Amino acid sequence: MHIAEGVLSAPVLATGAALTAGATVFGLKRMDYEQLPGVAVLSAVFFVAALIHVPVGPVAAHLVLNGLCGLLLGWLAFPAILVGLTLQAILFNFGGLTTLGLNAFNMGAPAVLVGYVCSFGLNSANPAVRTVAEFSAGAGAVLLSGILVACSLVVTGESFQTAAWLVVAAHVPVMVVEGIVTVFIVEFVRRVRPEMLQGYA
Amino acid sequence: MQIEEFAPGESFIHRMDPRVKITATVVFSIVVALHSSVNGELAALALALVLVLAARIGFGSVLRRLAVVNVFTVFLWFLLPFTARGEAIGTVGPLAVYGEGVDQALQITLKSNAIVLTVIALLGTSRIFVLVHALSHMGVPDKLVHLLFFCYRYLHVIHEEYGKLVKAMKVRGFIPRTDLHTYRSYAYLVGMLLVRSFDRSKRIVAAMKCRGFKDRFYILHHYDMRRSDYVLAACSFVAAAGLLVVR
Structure with missing residues (x-):
């Protein structure tokens, strides 16, 4: 979920921007030019995947897939997500310029984290272990993103407390769907192009 | 789009x-x-x-x-x-x-x-390419500029492939519902996009190498x-x- 312009306080925005700048520079350092087109094209796939709205009961939610992004790209998920959000902000006015740093951190930090934690179970011979790792990557990243968004709101002002709770609550069904979809995607990729799961991490 | x-x-x-x-x-x-x-x-x-x-x-x-x-x-x-x-x-x-x-x-x-x-x-x-080009003149790290450039360049290609896959699903009578079949179908759609893009990026790298790419895009137009x-x-x-x- 993107936070719109004009909501958050200066310290929150500045912290987000600084963290994103640091993580992006770190991510870029680990990427050589040979990997660059691959990362960019995957970033474009995540951009397009965010246009897919899947039904969740009576409403529809768009896919986020930042957990999958972390599994496939590791640290490089950070620059990939920043690039995707920048294009969304300019092309569709989703999110915004002043919130770009914070939004990228809220999406990117969980991606990198689950990418590291869940990649251990990813190549297990036991299908149950793999399913748990994939589900928790997809679901965990969305949940953590929701919590980070809620924290950004609460730190900004007390009057946003109810909004923050609503944000976390709204992420719960999306989280389950993301977990399921991530399991199916990773198992599909494993059958078709297993080398993609070797990762950039 | x-x-x-x-x-x-x-x-x-x-x-x-x-x-x-x-x-x-x-x-x-x-x-x-x-x-x-x-x-x-x-x-x-x-x-x-x-x-x-x-x-x-x-x-x-x-x-x-x-x-x-x-x-x-x-x-x-x-x-x-x-x-x-x-x-x-x-x-x-x-x-x-x-x-x-x-x-x-x-x-x-x-x-x-x-x-x-x-x-x-x-x-x-x-245009996005003009803005990206301007960013490279403004001290934004080269690799980030190139990521933006490539991402936007292939956005259209991938969106077109996405459109084709969605059309193919519709022709086969796919109706999205809240069930596992729907989630699996969308997952395979994204999976297919990922696989095709992975293959495409290999071809891009090969084509760049053929043309003698040395980690640098030269800026010919200055403002x-x-x-x-x-x-x-x-x-x-x-x-x-x-x-x-x-x-």
Whole structure:
């Protein structure tokens, strides 16, 4: 979920921007030019995947897939997500310029984290272990993103407390769907192009 | 995917140096986002509207963009006036309305609309490749610029492939529901996009190597600031400074 312009306080925005700048520079350092087109094209796939709205009961939610992004790209998920959000902000006015740093951190930090934690179970011979790792990557990243968004709101002002709770609550069904979809995607990729799961991490 | 719809045009804003546009947009956005008085925010909104008029872009499409942004602000109007702390100024049915919450909702609405209009008028009127090119002149790390460049270059290709796959699913009678079959079908759709893009990126790297790529894109076109660009840059900074003064 993107936070719109004009909501958050200066310290929150500045912290987000600084963290994103640091993580992006770190991510870029680990990427050589040979990997660059691959990362960019995957970033474009995540951009397009965010246009897919899947039904969740009576409403529809768009896919986020930042957990999958972390599994496939590791640290490089950070620059990939920043690039995707920048294009969304300019092309569709989703999110915004002043919130770009914070939004990228809220999406990117969980991606990198689950990418590291869940990649251990990813190549297990036991299908149950793999399913748990994939589900928790997809679901965990969305949940953590929701919590980070809620924290950004609460730190900004007390009057946003109810909004923050609503944000976390709204992420719960999306989280389950993301977990399921991530399991199916990773198992599909494993059958078709297993080398993609070797990762950039 | 309707994108770059505001980029074709002949206004003086379309002809501005993209570096000036990027700097002005960033400065303006920060000043507005951190503003705390309704008067200043109204002035910012007026300024943004002037920019949109000056850019002579289709007002209908601008309104459609604003409608999307305001889904969020409408949500805040239903929430903040009832959940803020402080003194109640009235009631709606059983709920107390708090002045602080109304004020916050109003300010957020004004700010986000002002910023979005500015982004549309200044950045929307340049092509993405022009903006990315300008970023490389402005000290943004090369690799990040190249990522943006490649991502945007292949966005269309991948979106087209996505369109084909969706069409194929529809032809086979796919109807999205809340069930595992739907989630699996969408997952395989994304999986297929990932696989095809992975293969495509291998071909891109091979093609670049064939052409002797050595970790560097050479910039052949350099920008010249014209006198009108300096004037516009000065104007936008005066305007931003003016907004800081308004209380």
